[in-house]
Amino acid sequence: xxxxxxxxxxxxxxxxKIMTGFLIVFILFFSLGLLGSIISPDDTNxxxxxxxxxxxxxxxxxxxxxxxxxxxxxxAEYEMNEIRADSKYEGKELIVNGTVVELGKxxxxxxxxxxxxxxxxxxxxxxxSELEKIAELNxxxxxxxxxxxxxxxxxxxxIKDCVIL
Numbered sequence: 001x002x003x004x005x006x007x008x009x010x011x012x013x014x015x016x017k018i019m020t021g022f023l024i025v026f027i028l029f030f031s032l033g034l035l036g037s038i039i040s041p042d043d044t045n046x047x048x049x050x051x052x053x054x055x056x057x058x059x060x061x062x063x064x065x066x067x068x069x070x071x072x073x074x075x076a077e078y079e080m081n082e083i084r085a086d087s088k089y090e091g092k093e094l095i096v097n098g099t100v101v102e103l104g105k106x107x108x109x110x111x112x113x114x115x116x117x118x119x120x121x122x123x124x125x126x127x128x129s130e131l132e133k134i135a136e137l138n139x140x141x142x143x144x145x146x147x148x149x150x151x152x153x154x155x156x157x158x159i160k161d162c163v164i165l
Contacts, residue, residue, distance in 0.1 A: 071115030074096060093147075094148065098115035099115065100143060101115060
């Protein structure tokens with residue numbers, strides 16, 4: 001009986017060690033994602049409201065140097081072998097097409113588009129300058145985007161600096 005009383009006196013975290021571990025891992029991944037979003041170079045707005053980065057630079061990339069792949073195939077390659085997929089796509093200019101399953105803004109008010117599924121898939125982190133184009137989209141639309149492969153993080157294959165073609 002004394003053992004049951006001491007169990008009740010323990011904190012929730014000590015009584016639920018597995019859940020505590022999952023919570024710590026989740027917080028760690030979330031924090032790293034937040035840190036990566038803050039550190040990664042992205043388009044920023046100057047004080048006059050115009051974009052300080054050259055938004056036309058990424059759209060002038062020759063198409064023949066870009067890798068064309070469907071969002072479904074890109075996701076499947078990362079599921080099969082993340083290391084091989086990273087060597088093939090990370091840091092490279094990609095042209096990706098697929099059906100939109102989610103549209104939104106991250107915690108920094110940057111727009112994003114998700115292909116494949118809401119619980120995992122290809123997440124296209126768009127430039128703020130693409131906000132008007134994204135506002136015209138709907139879930140279920142089939143679109144093509146161009147951006148730079150950003151590897152795999154948590155449940156998404158990332159594509160950064162996306163523009164809608």
